[in-house]
Amino acid sequence: MSDTQTQIENRPPSVATLFLERVERTPDAEAYRYPVPAASGAGPDDWKSLSWGQAAERVYAIAAGLVDLGVASEERVALASATRVEWILADLGVMCAGAATTTVYPQTNAEESAFILSDSESRVLIAEDAAQLAKAVERRADLPNLRHVVVIDATGVESDGDFVLTLAELEARGKGYLEKHPEAVKERVAAITATQLATLIYTSGTTGRPKGVRLPHDNWSYMAKAIAATGLVTQADVQYLWLPLAHVFGKVLTSGQIEVGHVTAVDGRVDKIIENLPVVQPTYMAAVPRIFEKVYNGVAAKARAGGGAKYKIFQWAAGVAREYAKATQDNFRRTGTATAPFGLTAKHKVADALVYAKIREAFGGNLRACISGSAALAPEIGYFFAGAGIHILEGYGLTETSAASFVNPGEAYRTGTVGKPLPGTEVRIADDGEILLRGPGIMEGYHGLPEKTTEVLESDGWFHTGDIGELSADGYLRITDRKKDLIKTSGGKYIAPAEVEGQFKAVCPFVSNILVHGADRNFCTALIALDEPTLLGWAAEHGLGGKPYAEIVAAPQTVAMVQGYVDRLNEGLQRWQTIKKFRLLPRDLDIEHGELTPSLKLKRPVVEREYKGLIEEMYAGSRES
Incomplete structure (x- = not known):
């Protein structure tokens, strides 16, 4: 031992x-x-x-x-x-x-x-x-x-x-x-x-x-x-x-x-x-994905505000960061050394001086790693930060497993996975893809709810997480979706909405929250809430300065701008995953209205209930099978 x-x-x-x-x-x-x-309320x-x-x-x-x-x-x-x-x-x-x-x-x-x-x-x-x-x-x-x-x-x-x-x-x-x-x-x-x-x-x-x-x-x-x-x-x-x-x-x-x-x-x-x-x-430090998304959107917005040349440099540097992160992680997996080809390393050095060093400085200058949990981080955002020298180690756990069941192991971390189980925690994947966990971190049960406890906790200690995932041959776990959140279209195709939503967050720097809908429908739609500070900066450059948020999102040029990002998203999706229609929400989703949990997770049933009219409007006139 x-x-x-x-x-x-x-x-x-x-x-x-x-x-x-x-x-x-x-x-x-x-x-x-x-x-x-x-004491004065002013000053640091x-x-x-x-x-x-x-x-x-x-x-x-x-x-x-x-x-x-x-x-x-x-x-x-x-x-x-x-x-x-x-x-x-x-x-x-x-x-x-x-x-x-x-x-x-x-x-x-x-x-x-x-x-x-x-x-x-x-x-x-x-x-x-x-x-x-x-x-x-x-x-x-x-x-x-x-x-x-x-x-x-x-x-x-x-x-x-x-x-x-x-x-x-x-x-x-x-x-x-x-x-x-x-x-x-x-x-x-x-x-x-x-x-x-x-x-x-x-x-x-x-x-x-x-x-x-x-x-x-x-x-x-x-x-x-x-x-x-x-x-x-x-x-x-x-x-x-x-x-x-x-x-x-x-x-x-x-x-x-x-x-x-x-x-x-x-x-x-x-x-x-x-x-x-x-x-x-x-x-x-530890954070939830929404914080990294906000930082990414903020950096992109600042670059855009600096003019066309600055924004082009940022976009180039973002592409280099992702390419570099993927190369170094792949090499580490194969050889145990986080290296990249000479040409890419040279580009990375230039991008570091122009862009990445400033991002690291904004994080305090000493950050070795961030732990991300509570929800899935879009891999493209993870790769961006990894390439910029902000190493985000995704982890995984639930309230019922005392939070930390998996975490990415230091240098050997792999973006897009939640890493390996903590010492002493066992994992297996059920026939339907559900992740089962057993170990000293598992709860005793639900307070005063023995029937609910037996629904998720087997007598031999295996806990049913309700999440769907895949284990690599060397023990890295990738979460694909919540079991109950998987969408089955009327055509019989299964879709993991969180995966599509994550990809859109990596493509569109203006998005704050997105909900993909399509259960028992013949195509997918989306409700999209935009990030107010980022959107207001864009609005000022497109003749919408000074207007309230709700008016900006209703403007045809805003809808057209978001449509461009939806088209880019769709290019990388299977036909049945593509977003055929979307609606921009009149305000962002928040905790106060009960649409997000305090850890900023989307409450799908609440959002779908609140915006039922917009969802039905997108399917009106279509032939549902």
Whole structure:
């Protein structure tokens, strides 16, 4: 048995144990960086740091405060907040108290928040601010189990010291408790068992009511050890963490960091990413494909705004990047060396000086790799960034598998695949192409839903992912689509809409979201939403400057422009995959209208229901078979 396998199999029962071990090993090393906005509200943020020892003081105070409030082992403490350092400290506090965290997205409305708090029987809610507190107060009558709400940012909040108290008050209460019971937290951590519930994450519900996924402590302990075993991150790394921590993808990154012991800069404000990157100068960060698409579209738009010559240079450099990435990856696969032919290498060097170096600088200049997950990244966008020196390692996992089941292995990464399974995770492909997984990262089941659990989890531990994929001979996985999203046309042809959508995103720099429709129809159509900032730049150059978004997308020249990109897409598709008709949406899809999940995944049923009229209009008059 390898040392790696031994380490994974002999893991401690919980991340709470790993946290205590980390604090003991490197108490003075930097653990977290976080921004403090300038007092005037103007000017750059001031970034502060916490060492592992300082973080532990706050974590122990939160844990002891929860114990003092009467929170017992495995009882749920809900956490409704955007990504910030206090989220991590609170989550660790909950775990160190032996309790379990119920994660709630801050964007979740009052009705769904109440459902999650009620279904999870959460005793305490740690709320980010007055707005999150208001949701709980509004539904208090429906939440008999909720005894306390702890507010992180107390601005505009009146504490009564009992039902409503501030995080500062909880920590003060915890410190008082520790003076009387100095070993209380360590005793709670020592009592945690591997099978004890650590986290209850509600699936974002692309269809129907969200289901609570029960993830025991052992899931996170395994993930921490398995991430460290990949060798992708080291103690010298600086991670930039902005992903929603209520999502399993963000949450798993906190476990890996504790095991490895590197620095994490935490700031969930998506509008600050571009500003923060040169300040944080991360060596790695995780993101969802939409972020890379936005960066790509932004770079293309900037080049176009610089005039015809600049845009031609960008297009040439983009083509060279893709060609170079494909050549180096192919050579690495065959020979173990990432080389390219001499002529291509020379072109790449010129393109690097003209274009790529500026892109790397925008990412902070130190980025070794990005991890992409949550949805498929269009391979052409992946190849572009790879050729520009921004190495995007796609990974794969679900809430039900604690996020990270597959990841691309460092230098040997292959764009268009999600890499190889993490050490300790087994995979097989069912007869119908569905990916089945088994291992220590698999959930215990759905909270209070035994029938739903047995639908996806076999008695021998194999989990049905609902995704369709292919395994290469040397173990790389390629996801082709969600099983339930596959389209069968009335002509009997199967189409993977995500594949077509991804190809369009690589072809059209103006697209924000696209939904391909065609189930039981005799041809495919698409609903297309355009990226507003990029579109407004184009509109100013084509006599539509100053007009509102909805008016621009309705303009004949905009439709004609998009038609050109649809034609380019169709050239590379099989006849039955081609988009025969499309409609431009009057606004972009968003989380607020329920069309995207908080991790920016498309909710197909919601979009198809909302724009049913436009879909029917595209098929009106056609002979459906």
